[in-house]
Amino acid sequence: MVIMEYRRFAPDPRLSETVEHYWLIVAPAPVEEIRAVLIPNGRATVQFCLGEPGHRLRPGTTSVELNADVLLPVTTDPYVLVQSGPSHYVGVQFTPWGAATAWHDAPREPTPIGDVATGHPTDAALKDDLCAALDRWLLAELSPGPVRGRRDTVVSAVRMVDQDTEGHTVASLGATLGVSTATLYRAFRRWIGISPKEYLSVRRYERFMARLIEQSRGNSPAMLAAAAGYADQAHAAREFRRHTGMNATAFRDRLDGIAEMMFRDMPPR
Known part of the structure; x- marks a missing residue:
């Protein structure tokens, strides 16, 4: 487009x-x-x-x-x-x-x-x-009055993930914030609608997408996967297909205006 x-x-x-x-x-x-x-x-x-x-x-x-x-x-x-x-x-x-x-x-x-x-x-x-x-x-x-329901916990967890997609797990987030894994899951479901594990996956994948769009066609998928924090290229490929419905090479080769628009102004992470 x-x-x-x-x-x-x-x-x-x-x-x-x-x-x-x-x-x-x-x-x-x-x-x-x-x-x-x-x-x-x-x-x-x-x-x-x-x-x-x-x-x-x-x-x-x-x-x-x-x-x-x-x-x-x-x-x-x-x-x-x-x-x-x-x-x-x-x-x-x-x-x-x-x-x-x-x-x-x-x-x-x-x-x-x-x-x-x-x-x-x-x-x-x-x-x-x-x-x-x-x-x-x-x-x-917006409803007036104080916000309840552990939104502050979710805000803190999200900011930690967004700053460093590869340095956190659900367990480490809970430990840092002083809450149980079960509490963190309930809070994410309540305030975001997906689990903290899914949020980590989405943001890690998004970082991979940004790198894929920024990098030249000569860079290997393995290097891009490592840069995004994936354990290996196969893991990156599975996550990419899950979130886009196609493999990374196919998406890169048909980059559309929507994708470029979404990532053009994204700050580096």
Whole structure:
């Protein structure tokens, strides 16, 4: 996909623990229908379609869903985005715990945003000033009062993993934070929707993806796997196929605009 415009925007500072950034994608209609891989990154997103909606597929299934005005929860599986018309999408990328902060019972499956929130910005408001519209909406959605349920434990664990994907295990995270493995699992399920082991896997894989995209075609998969913290190349290959639905070489050789967009501004880890 040729990205004509891709931009990120900072949310209101009062949303800093809930939202990482807002984003905008605008692109012309492709000459031929495109299929781009949306890879998991440990963050839920809400996306609004202000143009012609595409569709969303799950590799290995027959599921086909309209890709518009939807909450996409944290997942370990990829989506394939299918677009034949022009693109105009606006979205929210939450912190890993952000969706559960905004909505206590945030769904674990892709859900129309109208079934999740009490209201949401109109297309006209998003086109006029997307930051102001999204800020007003999400500030109204947040519940007042203290946050309970070991969110602080999850925040600390996530920050440790994101800073060093290869230096931690579930056991070491629990030991450092002074909680049991069972407590850590319950907290991750409550606030993120996946287990700490799955979160580690997603973030390690994402680092591998970033290196794969950055490196030239001459670098060996074994070197890239080692750089991402995998035990061996076979482990990296299994995780890559699990999270993208294809092998690393096939993905590298058909790098699509969505993947490049997601990793272009990623800070090195």
